[in-house]
Amino acid sequence: MALRRTRPAPRWLVILIAAAIGVILAGGISLVLEPEYESTSRSFVASSDASIDGSNLLNAQTFVTERMKSYAQMVTSTSVLEPVIDDLELDITPKDLAKKVEVSVELNSVVLAITVTDTDAQRASDIANAIMTQLPDEVATVENPDGAKVVPVTFSVFETAIPADEKSWPNTKINLAAGLVLGLVAGIGVLWLRARLAGYFTKAAARARRIERPRRFRAR
Secondary structure (H helix, E strand, O other): OOOOOOOOOOHHHHHHHHHHHHHHHHHHHHHHOOOEEEEEEEEEEEEOOOOOOHHHHHHHHHHHHHHHHHHHHHOOOHHHHHHHHHHHOOOOOHHHHHOOEEEEEOOOOOEEEEEEEEOOHHHHHHHHHHHHHHHHHHHHHHHOOOOOOOOOEEEEEEEOOOOOOOOOEOOHHHHHHHHHHHHHHHHHHHHHHHHHHHHHHHHHHHHHHHHHHHHHHHHO
């Protein structure tokens, strides 16, 4: 009795199912992962010397620009983060808090941006604002080791950090798109593997038939 040969699923159906599985898995992962939120505070840094005239203005701007990298590195220092932790009563170490903070200064710019990432949107904005408030005090201490507390620069905050309305991670849209692409790739891979296996079994069956025919002739 001959076995009935099962017709394989259409190619488009295989790809569609694989893509759907990829999207579903990506969406599920996005729902399971704990969301994170970002808040950014930006400050304009300028010389605090009000007596600077036109001839010395360029030197003052150069001084501030050269200091920006140093000020950015001070943001994640223990001396800046410890007071922030105490003020906000955070249950975290300065080292761990520094991992949540990202500082950026554009090339040849005097704008300092402090971005904080946290699982709580309100807390992320509070930390960013607190760090921006604490930074000038640390700058004054470092620039005046004798205790004069004269700040050579001023930090003018022009963008206060506010709680984010949308999570920054995981990005559900990107994850779904990635799941769709990976699903399509997996579907194409399944079709390729199915074609290879079908070719292998077809050749194996053909060889088996060629071997079987001489045996039948000899039996007669």
